[in-house]
Amino acid sequence: MIEIKLVVNEKPYTLNVEPSERLIDALRNRLGLLGTKEGCGEGECGACTIIMDGKTVNSCLVLAAQANGSVLTTIEGVGNRRSPHPVQKAFVEVGAVQCGFCTPGMVLSAKNLLDKNSHPSETEIGIAMSGNLCRCTGYDKILRAVKIAAEEGKQ
Amino acid sequence: MKTSVVGSRVTREDAWGKVFGQTKFPADVNLPGQLYAVVIRSPHPHARVLSINSDYALEMAGVVAVLSAKDVPHNAHGVLFRDQPVLAEYVRMVGDPVAVVGAETEEIAREAAKRVQVEYEVLPTVFDPEEAMKPDVLPLHPSLRPTNVLYHMPIRRGSMEEGWAKADVVIEKEYNTQHVDHAFLQPEAVLAYLDERGHLVVQTATQYAHYDRGEIAHALGLRFSQVQVKTLAVGGAFGGREDISLQVIAALMAWKTLRPVKMENTREESFYSHSKRHPMRMQYKTGATKDGKLVAMEAKIVGDSGAYASWSINVLRKAAVHATGPYVIPNVSIDSYAVFTNNPFSGAMRGFGAAQTVLAYESQMDLLAKEIGISPLEIRLRNIFKVGSTTATGQVLTSSVPLDQCLAKITPYLQRGGESE
Numbered sequence: 280m281i282e283i284k285l286v287v288n289e290k291p292y293t294l295n296v297e298p299s300e301r302l303i304d305a306l307r308n309r310l311g312l313l314g315t316k317e318g319c320g321e322g323e324c325g326a327c328t329i330i331m332d333g334k335t336v337n338s339c340l341v342l343a344a345q346a347n348g349s350v351l352t353t354i355e356g357v358g359n360r361r362s363p364h365p366v367q368k369a370f371v372e373v374g375a376v377q378c379g380f381c382t383p384g385m386v387l388s389a390k391n392l393l394d395k396n397s398h399p400s401e402t403e404i405g406i407a408m409s410g411n412l413c414r415c416t417g418y419d420k421i422l423r424a425v426k427i428a429a430e431e432g433k434q
Numbered sequence: 435m436k437t438s439v440v441g442s443r444v445t446r447e448d449a450w451g452k453v454f455g456q457t458k459f460p461a462d463v464n465l466p467g468q469l470y471a472v473v474i475r476s477p478h479p480h481a482r483v484l485s486i487n488s489d490y491a492l493e494m495a496g497v498v499a500v501l502s503a504k505d506v507p508h509n510a511h512g513v514l515f516r517d518q519p520v521l522a523e524y525v526r527m528v529g530d531p532v533a534v535v536g537a538e539t540e541e542i543a544r545e546a547a548k549r550v551q552v553e554y555e556v557l558p559t560v561f562d563p564e565e566a567m568k569p570d571v572l573p574l575h576p577s578l579r580p581t582n583v584l585y586h587m588p589i590r591r592g593s594m595e596e597g598w599a600k601a602d603v604v605i606e607k608e609y610n611t612q613h614v615d616h617a618f619l620q621p622e623a624v625l626a627y628l629d630e631r632g633h634l635v636v637q638t639a640t641q642y643a644h645y646d647r648g649e650i651a652h653a654l655g656l657r658f659s660q661v662q663v664k665t666l667a668v669g670g671a672f673g674g675r676e677d678i679s680l681q682v683i684a685a686l687m688a689w690k691t692l693r694p695v696k697m698e699n700t701r702e703e704s705f706y707s708h709s710k711r712h713p714m715r716m717q718y719k720t721g722a723t724k725d726g727k728l729v730a731m732e733a734k735i736v737g738d739s740g741a742y743a744s745w746s747i748n749v750l751r752k753a754a755v756h757a758t759g760p761y762v763i764p765n766v767s768i769d770s771y772a773v774f775t776n777n778p779f780s781g782a783m784r785g786f787g788a789a790q791t792v793l794a795y796e797s798q799m800d801l802l803a804k805e806i807g808i809s810p811l812e813i814r815l816r817n818i819f820k821v822g823s824t825t826a827t828g829q830v831l832t833s834s835v836p837l838d839q840c841l842a843k844i845t846p847y848l849q850r851g852g853e854s855e
Contacts, residue, residue, distance in 0.1 A: 313462040314455020316669075318619045319701040326619055354455030367453040371445060379452030380619040380669030386453055414619045414670045 283347035287312070288356030296343040302336075303327045305343035306353060314354035314383045318412070325411035328384035329353050335391050335410070354383035357390055365431045366390050369424040377415035385411050389425045397432050404429070448667070457667045460623035460638050465694040468625070469498055471687045472543040472697075473680070474533040474550050475706055476525040479561075479741075479776040480574075481554040483523050486533055491546040496538035499691050500550060503532075506686060507655035511678055513645065517575055518742045518779070520653050520682045525554070526574055527741035527778055529706030536687045536695060563738040563773035564715065574741065574774040584739055585747040585772040587754040591826050597730025597765025601721025605801045609718065609794040613738075614711035616783055620669020621704040626684040627694035634661045636685050639668040641675045649678045650685045661685070673782030674708045677744050709744050709781025712737040712772075714753065716794040720763075722802050726816045728763045731798075731826075735770040735791065737780070744781035746772035752787035758826045759795035760837055761817040766826040811848050815841060 280295040287310060296305050306312045306329070315338055318326035322337040329338045330352040358364035366389040369375070376382050385408065392399055392407035399407065404425045413421060451457040476483075488500035503509055503523040510516035522530040533550055537543035560566040566574075566582040573581050598604070625637045634656065640646050643663040651661045668675065680697045688695040699707060714737045721730040735753050739746035754770035803813040818837045824830050847853075 313458075316459070316620070317461070318621070321701070324619060358454065360450060360454070363450075363453065367450075370453050371449040374446070374449075376446060376449040376452045378619065378670040379448065379457055379667060380459060382452045383455040412619065414617055414672075 281344045283344055285346050285348065286350045288351070288353060294343070298342075298344060300343040301339055302329075302341040302343045302346050303338040305346075306338060312353045312355050316380055316383060318380065323412070324381070325384045325388070326381050328387045328411060330387055330391050333391070333395075335388050337410070352387065354386060357386060364390060365428040366393065366425065369428040369431070370421070373420050373424040373427060375417060375420040375424040377413070377417050381411055381413045385413070385421055389428060392425070393429055393432055397429065399425075399429055401426065452667075459620050459667045459669050460625060461620070461698050463625045463637055463666065464696060465625065465627055468627075468694040468696045469536040469538065469687065469691060470540040470543045470697070471534050471536045471684060471695050472540070472547045473531045473683060473703070473707075474535070474547050474552065475703075476522065476528060476530045476532055476552075476554070478525055478554055478556050479528050480557040480559045481525040482557065483525065483532055484553040484555050486553075487551040488533070490549040490551070491535055494537075494542060494546050494549065496542040497535065497546045498538065498693070499536045499687065500546075501534050501536070501686060501690060505690060506653060508653050511649045511653055511682055512743060513677055513745060514747060515578055515743045516652070517578055518677075520686065527776055529778065530741070531683060531707075534683050534687060536691055536693075540698075559776040561775050561777055563736050563771075563775050566775045567736070567771060567773045574776070575743075578743070579774075582774040583771055584743055584774055585750055587751050587768075587770040589754055589757070589766060589768040589826050591828065592765035594730060594732065594765055594767050598721055600723060600729040602724040603802060603805045604719060604721045605798055605805065606719040607794075607798065607801070609716045609797065611711075611714050611790045611793060613713050613778065613780075614783065615705055616670070616672040616674030616708065618670030618672060618674055621699040621701055622675075622679045622707060623696075623698040624680045624684040625694065625696050626681070626688040628688060628692060629662075632660075634685055634689060635664065636661070636681050637664045637666055638681050639671070639675060640665055640678075640681070641668070641671050641673075646678050646681050650682050653682045654685060654689055672784050673786065676782045677709050679707045706778075709783070710740070710778050711783040712739070712746065712749055712780040712787065712790065714738070714790040716791060718794045718798050720795075720798040720802060722806065722813070724806060726803070726806050726808050726813045728761055728817045730765040731758055731763045732767045733757045733769070733794070735768070737770070737772045737787070738777055739772045739774050740777040740779035741774065742779040743772075744779050745786070746780060749780070749782070749787035753791050755827055756788040757791050757795065759792065759799070760819045761795070761799070761814075762819060762823050763817075763826065768826065809848075811841065811845060
């Protein structure tokens with residue numbers, strides 16, 4: 280076992296993890312953060328996207344031990360029913376949510392884009408969301424929701 | 435008529451839970467003391483299981499049970515016919531489940547699954563449906579059908595002789611479509627357990643909770659009232675969750691071990707364990723007059739059902755019914771077949787048989803237009819269904835046929851040569 284220290288959703292944790300343990304498994308099984316989804320296990324679908332030290336990563340491709348010393352944000356650390364993040368509000372209002380399995384990853388990719396670039400172009404939005412697959416094929420509304428969230432942020 | 439719902443914007447009730455990551459999909463539910471179960475699948479497309487040696491698996495610490503066909507009271511399931519084994523003794527496709535390991539952790543279960551030794555007698559295979567439908571090819575389901583032809587749907591309208599006599603232009607072509615996987619984003623997962631009543635509870639993502647309950651009860655020899663299926667959030671389905679997948683296997687393991695049982699497919703296992711879109715071979719012969727009026731069409735559609743029937747009959751029926759496309763053709767002869775092969779089984783997927791024939795009939799329209807020397811739009815305008823039209827099956831369309839409005843709307847786009855404004 281390896282001892283790691285990390286901050287998840289602004290809370291510090293010390294965990295003992297297996298050398299081969301993936302970050303997604305540590306988040307889901309050890310911390311009970313089940314909003315991070317596993318769709319493919321090989322970094323294709325983006326359902327397991329989290330924000331790690333300001334970058335979006337596929338948590339199925341990161342070892343838990345590699346997150347030692349990192350600051351992570353999962354979907355549980357973004358918004359709530361009293362005050363949803365503009366991205367979450369826009370996803371609901373536009374109808375960008377269908378089956379919902381890709382949604383947490385989509386929200387985190389969009390949030391991270393807007394954190395870094397509050398005035399993204401359509402191309403920049405497209406690039407930021409390109410690592411997240413939606414098999415319900417709701418891309419048009421997803422991209423529109425990100426655009427609306429960006430515009431709301433500008434006001 | 436004015437209503438408060440139609441035409442107004444309504445927020446999905448489940449959307450908020452999904453944007454906060456609170457929605458529970460089947461992989462997100464767990465119970466204390468649960469076992470993990472992993473399926474051992476056949477690498478052969480056609481084989482008889484001669485023996486299963488689970489001694490090396492059971493030697494491992496943490497392995498609780500290895501179950502196979504002999505442990506299933508009624509070893510069959512299927513939506514139209516119960517032609518699919520829960521755990522196979524006789525394998526008809528790559529990926530057929532032959533055994534299942536239950537262990538204390540997923541890691542142990544996966545390792546133990548590798549140690550289960552299955553001895554197969556490999557049998558001859560048939561992968562081409564047109565080959566498979568020949569009367570002298572051995573049938574894959576002799577108790578269901580004497581040959582591999584599961585279904586034949588003939589449609590006849592008018593007189594082919596008269597139709598071809600009127601045709602100035604005839605186009606004859608073959609079109610083929612391929613297997614397609616639904617690839618819903620959430621891989622299959624199940625939690626099965628016995629509750630305080632001794633009833634079997636199965637939590638899963640399914641398109642057919644009531645149907646799954648019947649299949650589980652049948653396979654395990656239980657009453658309907660002893661089985662409860664709870665549908666959690668469904669992470670995409672598109673037809674791929676109409677057939678049951680892991681539900682019976684997880685229920686069986688829970689029933690045998692009296693422990694809660696969790697199963698989660700990897701993406702690769704998911705590809706093996708659910709249906710595919712039917713590949714279809716479509717031979718089309720379509721005739722029109724020189725002013726672009728369709729007069730005759732002959733089509734032979736062969737759908738590859740793969741190893742099991744699933745919804746093949748309904749799918750190939752729908753392919754036949756839609757084979758002319760939305761066009762009036764007075765003389766029609768259509769033959770649609772569903773055929774068993776050793777390919778992965780085909781079932782429901784978005785369009786349910788209506789999607790494949792589009793490739794054939796619309797390509798035929800474009801080729802006819804080119805041959806006659808009119809535009810692709812013009813040939814469609816001259817033949818589309820309208821209110822009062824009669825389809826190839828003899829149905830008279832009495833309402834809701836707005837195809838003329840649809841074409842009018844896209845006409846400017848087509849006149850620009852398919853370029854956006």
